[in-house]
Amino acid sequence: MKIRIAGAATTEFGELWKTSPRELAREAITGALKDAGKKYDEIDALFVGNMLAGMLGNQANLGALFAEELGISVPAFRVEAACASGGLALHNAINSILAGQYKTVLVLGIEKMTDSSSDEVTAGLMAAGSDEERQAGLTFPGIYALMAQAYMDKYKVSEEVLASVSVKNHFHGSLNEKAQFRRLITVEDVMKSGRIADPLKLLDCSPISDGASAVIIEDENQKSSKPVFITASETASDTLSLHDRESFTTLSAVVRASRKAYEKTGIKPEDIDVAEIHDCFSIAEVIATEDLGFSKKGEGARDIQKGKRTIGKGKIITNPSGGLKACGHPVGATGIKQIVEITQQLRGQAGKRQVKDVKIGLTHNVGGSGSAAVIHILQN
């Protein structure tokens, strides 16, 4: 499989109170079109990844909404898989090209979260969980806290070691002009931040953010001067509830989707130069680096602490954008922002956060507590 990325762009992520969802979408899409050197009338279809617009904004029908905003009456679709909505929108867009239905497709990931209060957003995000989890009063930080507790207990890892994930991602975020947080933090800052759901503290958690990201993809027969290809797009699902799973220290959907992506490309985990990881919580990046085969089971957190995933120090660099923690996490946009970041890394356009000698990149986008996983592999 070879799909070409023709254009890629993202808005700044953050508390963008002055900007409406329509303006966010237009900025990201205009950027992607300019990057691709294309006009609106060259787009055959639009796929939109979004989770919360229906619940928080009382706005559904997003395919038609954003097609209208752009003034293009193309086939338009909204795809939802909680925080993996962006990644799954791209997966479906790729399938539509592989099926021969469209040639050039625009994929938009977007979320407007800061119009609502944090307890409304917390409740809205729990729509990604199960009825049993909602009745128990669980929150997403709470569900990942249960995983963190299971992991720390099994592998004898301390809260301080977990905190090093956020320290690394804030360092990377400080190099990214689109990131929500561009300031350095220390392990002590993380340890002193308020408890959200034990053992997770505020600085273990990704923020509530606004933002939009867009990519234009096309079949490989189209001409392009800056070729970056998607060579694998795989997804898997799992139970909605964490407690219905055999293990709380691995996400089976991530393991299954990534194994398929590795098998289909012949790429091994150690061949990956750079990866954008779904670090909704510090523990999530730790488990991801193990599930993807970058670190041995139980070693992921200590490998991050040792600098093995840090720009300028390590080998397989994770979250050069700052990840969800520092770049921000507008949930529907995240999966597409990851693709924008890896595209820029592969083109050597990542500026201060450029990873050296990048040939192969991976994106890891997760919905719910691991009930949806989408893996993409990108290459020059």
Added chain:
Amino acid sequence: MITTPVKLWRRQKNIASLIGIEGKILNWTIIRVPARSFANQAPYPVVIIELKNKEKMVGQLVDWEKEDLRKGKKVIAVLRKSLPMDPESIIAYTLKFKPHEDH
């Protein structure tokens, strides 16, 4: 959390048979920042428990002391009100767990 009378009726049909079921704590957390409808209950612990048949359940822990929050602690399922409701409407019940002494 959205609750309607018919949804509660459907859900609560099965709860009675699970009252008194026993299990052991596998994992626990304390929710300090809850969703809006649980604001008056925070902070509260949520536990994943394992039953004798290895099936797992999730729920709030009630009537707890700090030393109850540990792996292997025995608990028993009890019927409790789940959310603050309008006094004129149906009362929502759910299963919660409470620490259970070893016999």
